[in-house]
Amino acid sequence: MPKLIQIFWSFFKIGTFTIGGGYAMIPLMERELVDNRKWVSREDFLDILAVSQAMPGIFAVNMATNIGYRLRKAPGSLTAIFGNIGMPIVIILGLATCFSFLQDNEVFESIFKGIRPAVVALIAAPVFNMAKSAGINWKNFWIPLVAAVLIYLLGISPIWIIAAAIVGGICYGKYKERKEAQV
Amino acid sequence: MIFLKLFWTFLKIGAFNFGGGLATIALIQNEVVEKHGWLTAQQFTDIVATSQITPGPVGINTATYTGYTAIVNAGYSEWLGILGAVMCSLSVILIPVILMLIVSKFLLKHKDNKLVATTLSVLRLTVVGLIAAAALLLVSPETFGTYASSPAQLFVSIGIFAAVFIASIGFKASPILMILLSGVAGFVIYGFIV
Numbered sequence: 001m002p003k004l005i006q007i008f009w010s011f012f013k014i015g016t017f018t019i020g021g022g023y024a025m026i027p028l029m030e031r032e033l034v035d036n037r038k039w040v041s042r043e044d045f046l047d048i049l050a051v052s053q054a055m056p057g058i059f060a061v062n063m064a065t066n067i068g069y070r071l072r073k074a075p076g077s078l079t080a081i082f083g084n085i086g087m088p089i090v091i092i093l094g095l096a097t098c099f100s101f102l103q104d105n106e107v108f109e110s111i112f113k114g115i116r117p118a119v120v121a122l123i124a125a126p127v128f129n130m131a132k133s134a135g136i137n138w139k140n141f142w143i144p145l146v147a148a149v150l151i152y153l154l155g156i157s158p159i160w161i162i163a164a165a166i167v168g169g170i171c172y173g174k175y176k177e178r179k180e181a182q183v
Numbered sequence: 184m185i186f187l188k189l190f191w192t193f194l195k196i197g198a199f200n201f202g203g204g205l206a207t208i209a210l211i212q213n214e215v216v217e218k219h220g221w222l223t224a225q226q227f228t229d230i231v232a233t234s235q236i237t238p239g240p241v242g243i244n245t246a247t248y249t250g251y252t253a254i255v256n257a258g259y260s261e262w263l264g265i266l267g268a269v270m271c272s273l274s275v276i277l278i279p280v281i282l283m284l285i286v287s288k289f290l291l292k293h294k295d296n297k298l299v300a301t302t303l304s305v306l307r308l309t310v311v312g313l314i315a316a317a318a319l320l321l322v323s324p325e326t327f328g329t330y331a332s333s334p335a336q337l338f339v340s341i342g343i344f345a346a347v348f349i350a351s352i353g354f355k356a357s358p359i360l361m362i363l364l365s366g367v368a369g370f371v372i373y374g375f376i377v
Contacts, residue, residue: 015238015239015240016238016239017238018238018239019235019236019237019238019359020235020241020357020358020359021203021204021235021240021241021242022203022204022240022241022242023203023204025240051286052283053203054299054303055279055282055283055286056197056198056199056200056201056278056279056282057197057200057275057276057278057279057280057282057283058197058200058204058207058240058242058243058275058276058279059203059204059240059242060239060240060243061240061243061276061279061280062279062280062283065279065280065283065284065287066283066286066287069283069284069287069288070287074284077280077283077284077287081276081280084239084240085239085240085243085272085276087238087239088237088238088239088240088243088244088247089239089243089244089247089268089269089272091237091238091239092233092234092237092239092244092247092248092251092268093247093251093265093268095233095237095248096247096248096251096252096264096268097261097265099229099233100255100261106374107370107374109373110369110370110372110373110374111366111367111369111370112229112232112366112369113328113336113339113340113369113373114339114343114365114366114367114368114369114370114372114373115228115229115232115362115365115366115369116225116228116229116232116325116326116327116340117326117327117340117341117343117344117347117365118232118343118344118347118361118362118365119228119231119232119235119321119326119362120228120318120321120322120326120327120344121343121344121345121347121348121351121361122235122347122351122358122361122362123205123208123209123231123314123317123318123321124315124318124348125347125348125351125352126205126314126351127311127314127315127318128352129352130202130205130307130310130311130314131308131311133307134304134307134308134310134311135304135307135308136308136311140308143305143308143309143312144308144309144311144312144315145312146312147309147311147312147313147316148312148313148315148316148319149312151213151312151313151316151317151320152315152316152319152320155217157213157214157218158199158209158210158213158313158316159195159196159199159210159214161309161312161313162199162201162306162309162310162313163199165305165306165308165309166302166306168305169301169302169303169304169305169306170298170302172301172302172305173297173298173299173300173301173302174298176297176301177297177298
């Protein structure tokens with residue numbers, strides 16, 4: 001059974017040395033947890049990956065929760081989570097306090113004036129690839145469209161939209177099951 | 184009481200956070216900027232930029248920084264801001280972690296279940312709409328500037344938007360590189376040219 005400090009150190013490395021979010025951590029996680037430490041088999045790793053994506057929450061944290069639990073139950077989970085997000089939180093807080101002093105700095109403002117439209121583009125651009133990988137077609141394209149219109153034009157909270165999608169998805173799934181049972 | 188409200192807001196965001204880091208950003212944007220007005224759109228885009236070029240999960244980074252800024256905006260000290268930041272980061276993962284522990288304990292595998300798969304496919308499509316709406320909501324005078332105050336800034340903003348949009352769709356350019364380059368562009372254009 002691995003020591004908590006080993007779990008912490010592995011997830012610390014994974015969390016601290018990847019820039020670009022949870023999915024960017026996958027290769028590092030695989031190398032560290034499957035190849036180096038041999039804590040999970042490659043097959044299990046892929047299963048955990050699928051479950052972590054399917055569940056709500058932050059992907060990397062879900063991975064850490066599950067793998068930590070396999071190794072050392074709940075204390076293992078907590079250790080993996082704090083290893084994974086501890087340093088990123090400290091770094092953000094360090095920057096946040098520095099930036100609040102720079103707020104009125106002209107150079108700082110020029111840099112961010114350039115970055116702001118880029119950020120909007122970086123949120124907009126992946127929409128198309130995500131739509132493709134979500135299997136968009138002529139029958140279902142109304143789903144993202146209606147969601148976007150309800151949020152953007154009518155100001156409805158995305159939380160309600162997600163809740164409706166869960167209920168709708170379950171109803172549709174039940175309907176499909178019944179139809180398949182008839183055939 | 185802003186601490187309680189923030190806690191509750193991030194608890195909800197966590198529970199409904201399907202579909203990765205951009206979905207987290209979309210949910211936080213809607214709750215924190217649109218609904219509660221704790222942050223301006225400008226502050227929020229700056230936070231998203233910082234969250235993408237620093238280590239760690241983007242959703243956590245955004246939650247941390249948003250919590251800090253919301254508390255400081257409300258007139259509290261930086262120390263309480265740090266407290267609020269840690270609280271937001273923890274409350275956004277609280278419900279997912281509990282659910283994940285249950286799943287890990289019972290070794291549930293979603294792929295065995297058709298109903299779960301169907302629900303997830305509907306959710307994935309919905310999240311696409313959610314992120315599109317967040318992008319549209321962030322197209323504002325605060326992020327692009329206005330023609331009235333500075334035509335030059337508006338044109339530069341549209342240029343940067345188009346360049347980054349095309350680079351990421353057409354050439355799959357790294358978001359980190361795009362943010363750094365547009366920062367350099369801003370520094371040069373607004374510092375020396377405009």
